Amino acid sequence: MDLLLRDVRPLGAAALDLLVRAGRIAALGPRLAAVPGVPQEQGGGALLLPGLVEAHTHLDKTNWGLPWYRNEVGPRLEDRIANERRWRAETGHDAGAQSLRLARAFLAQGTTRLRTHVDIDTDAGLRHLHAVLATRETLRELMEIQVVAFPQSGLLARPGTAELLDEALKLGADVLGGLDPQAIDGDAVASLDLLFGLAARHGKPLDIHLHESGEEGARTLDAILDRTETLGMQGRVAISHCFCLGDVAPARRAALLERMARLRMSVITTGSASRPVPPLQECVAAGVLVAAGNDGIRDTWTPYGRPDMLERAMLVGLRNNLRRDDEIALAFDAVTHAGARVCGCADYGLEVGCRADLVLVQAQNVAEAVVARPARKLVVAGGRIVARGGAQQAAHPASTNYTYP
Amino acid sequence: MDLLLRDVRPLGAAALDLLVRAGRIAALGPRLAAVPGVPQEQGGGALLLPGLVEAHTHLDKTNWGLPWYRNEVGPRLEDRIANERRWRAETGHDAGAQSLRLARAFLAQGTTRLRTHVDIDTDAGLRHLHAVLATRETLRELMEIQVVAFPQSGLLARPGTAELLDEALKLGADVLGGLDPQAIDGDAVASLDLLFGLAARHGKPLDIHLHESGEEGARTLDAILDRTETLGMQGRVAISHCFCLGDVAPARRAALLERMARLRMSVITTGSASRPVPPLQECVAAGVLVAAGNDGIRDTWTPYGRPDMLERAMLVGLRNNLRRDDEIALAFDAVTHAGARVCGCADYGLEVGCRADLVLVQAQNVAEAVVARPARKLVVAGGRIVARGGAQQAAHPASTNYTYP
Numbered sequence: 001m002d003l004l005l006r007d008v009r010p011l012g013a014a015a016l017d018l019l020v021r022a023g024r025i026a027a028l029g030p031r032l033a034a035v036p037g038v039p040q041e042q043g044g045g046a047l048l049l050p051g052l053v054e055a056h057t058h059l060d061k062t063n064w065g066l067p068w069y070r071n072e073v074g075p076r077l078e079d080r081i082a083n084e085r086r087w088r089a090e091t092g093h094d095a096g097a098q099s100l101r102l103a104r105a106f107l108a109q110g111t112t113r114l115r116t117h118v119d120i121d122t123d124a125g126l127r128h129l130h131a132v133l134a135t136r137e138t139l140r141e142l143m144e145i146q147v148v149a150f151p152q153s154g155l156l157a158r159p160g161t162a163e164l165l166d167e168a169l170k171l172g173a174d175v176l177g178g179l180d181p182q183a184i185d186g187d188a189v190a191s192l193d194l195l196f197g198l199a200a201r202h203g204k205p206l207d208i209h210l211h212e213s214g215e216e217g218a219r220t221l222d223a224i225l226d227r228t229e230t231l232g233m234q235g236r237v238a239i240s241h242c243f244c245l246g247d248v249a250p251a252r253r254a255a256l257l258e259r260m261a262r263l264r265m266s267v268i269t270t271g272s273a274s275r276p277v278p279p280l281q282e283c284v285a286a287g288v289l290v291a292a293g294n295d296g297i298r299d300t301w302t303p304y305g306r307p308d309m310l311e312r313a314m315l316v317g318l319r320n321n322l323r324r325d326d327e328i329a330l331a332f333d334a335v336t337h338a339g340a341r342v343c344g345c346a347d348y349g350l351e352v353g354c355r356a357d358l359v360l361v362q363a364q365n366v367a368e369a370v371v372a373r374p375a376r377k378l379v380v381a382g383g384r385i386v387a388r389g390g391a392q393q394a395a396h397p398a399s400t401n402y403t404y405p
Numbered sequence: 406m407d408l409l410l411r412d413v414r415p416l417g418a419a420a421l422d423l424l425v426r427a428g429r430i431a432a433l434g435p436r437l438a439a440v441p442g443v444p445q446e447q448g449g450g451a452l453l454l455p456g457l458v459e460a461h462t463h464l465d466k467t468n469w470g471l472p473w474y475r476n477e478v479g480p481r482l483e484d485r486i487a488n489e490r491r492w493r494a495e496t497g498h499d500a501g502a503q504s505l506r507l508a509r510a511f512l513a514q515g516t517t518r519l520r521t522h523v524d525i526d527t528d529a530g531l532r533h534l535h536a537v538l539a540t541r542e543t544l545r546e547l548m549e550i551q552v553v554a555f556p557q558s559g560l561l562a563r564p565g566t567a568e569l570l571d572e573a574l575k576l577g578a579d580v581l582g583g584l585d586p587q588a589i590d591g592d593a594v595a596s597l598d599l600l601f602g603l604a605a606r607h608g609k610p611l612d613i614h615l616h617e618s619g620e621e622g623a624r625t626l627d628a629i630l631d632r633t634e635t636l637g638m639q640g641r642v643a644i645s646h647c648f649c650l651g652d653v654a655p656a657r658r659a660a661l662l663e664r665m666a667r668l669r670m671s672v673i674t675t676g677s678a679s680r681p682v683p684p685l686q687e688c689v690a691a692g693v694l695v696a697a698g699n700d701g702i703r704d705t706w707t708p709y710g711r712p713d714m715l716e717r718a719m720l721v722g723l724r725n726n727l728r729r730d731d732e733i734a735l736a737f738d739a740v741t742h743a744g745a746r747v748c749g750c751a752d753y754g755l756e757v758g759c760r761a762d763l764v765l766v767q768a769q770n771v772a773e774a775v776v777a778r779p780a781r782k783l784v785v786a787g788g789r790i791v792a793r794g795g796a797q798q799a800a801h802p803a804s805t806n807y808t809y810p
Binding site for chain 2: 067068070071072073271272273274275298301302303304305306314315317318319320321323324325326328364365367368371372
């Protein structure tokens with residue numbers, strides 16, 4: 001967990017050296033003196049990035065590395081939810097092995113902080129939760145995994161789910177999840193009262209999937225904002241997807257963003273190319289933090305996605321038509337610093353004292369790293385070298401019995 | 406130009422062997438007999454795809470492989486056009502070297518047919534045209550490059566341009582290009598009359614950039630359809646971008662598509678994530694062929710893009726929310742068979758008699774090839790092996806003095 005990394009360019013700045021002691025950044029500067037017993041690594045002038053942040057994925061349900069899942073699923077949200085429940089029951093999907101496999105693949109591509117929503121419903125109970133908590137434990141020294149207890153089949157819609165979420169939070173889930181209080185649960189007021197009550201009782205932050213569009217979604221967002229304010233949850237609520245911000249009238253959007261900024265409510269986006277999305281530049285200008293995530297990767301919902309947060313930043317950039325270097329920096333921020341703030345990650349960044357989560361890529365600057373998504377030359381997690389050239393290194397617990405697919 | 410390729414799965418079908426003689430597919434079948442003097446190549450059960458088709462790019466203006474171009478360009482189309490003209494004048498951009506470099510990179514990623522729009526205006530004259538015609542000639546045995554004479558700065562808008570286009574067609578440009586007859590030229594009727602007149606005089610097909618949106622674009626499209634019908638240009642006109650099909654009312658779109666299908670007019674899309682786009686499934690259902698292209702790659706317009714048509718198919722799939730295997734096949738078609746038909750490529754495909762343009766990737770099926778975009782295990786162009794593992798092979802004219810960046 002000690003390392004002297006030489007000749008690297010932090011975010012494109014002039015080349016310098018970086019000293020890691022006990023898993024943290026201990027010094028940064030030109031030509032640092034060698035330290036006896038501390039191994040040295042030549043950066044060769046590569047671009048140095050902080051560990052990447054995946055703010056929204058579903059590790060538990062991925063088919064990553066498994067035989068191809070032939071997708072013949074119907075178009076509606078409800079079809080996809082029902083199909084997945086059936087698939088889960090029929091295949092005996094191993095959420096433990098699969099979440100570990102995908103988390104390791106993320107790590108090899110430089111993601112060191114990750115928030116994952118874990119399915120909890122009255123069919124599968126807490127099976128996926130136990131599986132992902134085990135993965136979190138296995139990778140604890142290398143990766144910050146935040147587990148969201150997520151009612152994928154609805155909360156009010158399936159009685160018994162609230163009790164399971166309560167149990168999940170007792171078992172150590174980090175965040176309470178929600179899902180379309182109006183569109184899925186059919187009663188935003190009752191659903192949100194139940195959800196916020198649970199969060200308050202456990203003192204946990206909230207991360208709510210909001211696919212509801214237009215004015216329906218905006219009204220739900222109003223209700224979420226009301227409860228955030230009333231219950232003093234400022235800075236503790238994130239809205240995932242938040243499609244409604246992409247298709248309400250501009251004045252309505254501006255008013256919502258103004259209130260979100262005031263209550264320090266953040267947005268987590270995939271940069272979906274086929275749905276209205278929260279406009280990144282407008283959110284940032286209003287003071288609303290935006291993080292980015294893949295959502296599901298290679299699962300029954302979608303075959304797309306790759307555990308590469310530089311590629312996700314590119315997709316967010318394409319969706320928001322970010323072409324100038326200073327615009328692309330905003331997409332990069334969503335998978336690094338802003339992402340870490342949205343998820344409440346501690347000790348994040350490239351400053352002295354931060355956790356030594358470091359990514360080296362061959363690129364001239366941040367904008368090129370986003371559009372070209374070069375191979376990860378080196379990934380350091382908590383001060384340990386975990387991957388070289390996109391391939392995991394054998395000498396750490398995360399790589400046992402694992403081959404990158 | 407002879408080759409016996411063993412154990413490959415054409416588009417995911419059962420494994421068989423494929424014999425190439427004199428640059429064409431001569432036989433396909435299980436356990437073909439070896440032919441004296443014909444080298445053999447083991448496919449190892451890899452997925453076999455036909456050569457990929459790039460239907461819309463701008464080889465002449467790319468900075469691919471050059472130092473990073475810092476983009477600080479204003480947001481309007483006019484800003485970008487003016488900025489590029491300035492950049493071209495100031496930097497002495499080498500369109501010959503750059504078009505060759507990018508074409509070779511496309512080839513290494515399996516693209517064997519490519520349509521490129523070449524800037525022609527009263528500032529630069531025919532400089533870029535000569536450069537790209539030279540690239541076309543250099544790669545003639547390996548790659549079909551179609552050169553579009555393209556009035557990037559407008560046609561009516563810049564007097565003298567029509568004469569240059571006329572000259573370009575005499576010099577061997579394959580296709581006549583157009584650009585926003587209403588939005589840029591300010592007079593769709595006069596602009597289209599001039600353009601169609603030129604095309605008719607030279608007997609060349611048309612490929613018109615149409616960024617105009619909504620009803621403005623639809624009216625221009627009407628005018629293009631009128632002239633196509635009147636002048637008997639059925640099957641000879643393609644519309645690139647055609648954003649208006651993405652944002653007119655559904656009934657209007659259906660009527661336009663019906664007429665386009667009847668006049669065999671096709672659409673070429675990038676699957677732009679930030680603009681309305683022609684809905685792929687609706688176009689196909691109406692009988693309108695859709696091809697796909699990157700548009701510019703790493704130029705003064707945009708830093709995005711990669712000479713990889715499987716990645717372009719993925720972006721088209723994401724934009725059109727194609728998730729089922731049978732839906733993803735439509736995106737794949739746009740970069741293969743449909744793309745070839747739109748561009749009027751001869752002898753295209755995996756049947757006996759077709760040009761031996763072959764791509765091998767490690768993937769279970771076409772859908773996985775699109776979402777995972779695996780390294781090209783082998784690329785054969787006109788019967789010659791031109792790349793292995795994404796890297797060009799030295800022993801062919803396309804690779805002289807070239808290193809893949």
